[in-house]
Amino acid sequence: MTNLKLKRYVTAEKARNHPSLSVVYICPECNISRYLQHISRPSGKVKCTKCNKIYVKP
Numbered sequence: 001m002t003n004l005k006l007k008r009y010v011t012a013e014k015a016r017n018h019p020s021l022s023v024v025y026i027c028p029e030c031n032i033s034r035y036l037q038h039i040s041r042p043s044g045k046v047k048c049t050k051c052n053k054i055y056v057k058p
C-alpha cells in the first residue's frame with residue numbers, strides 16, 4: 001500500500017498522532033490534503049475521496 005506524503009517540516013512520528021489529517025499529510029496522487037479521511041483509525045488507513053485511493057500513514 002502507498003504511503004501518504006508528509007507536509008514539509010512534519011515528522012512521521014508527529015503526524016501519526018495529529019488529530020487533523022489535512023494539517024500533516026498530502027495525497028501523493030493529487031498533491032492536496034483536503035480530501036483525506038480516516039477509514040479505520042486503529043490501522044491508520046486513510047482514503048482520499050478525490051482519487052478514491054487508500055493510503056497508509058508513513
Ligand SMILES: [Zn+2]
Pocket residue numbers: 027028029030031035048049050051052053
Ligand atoms: Zn488523492
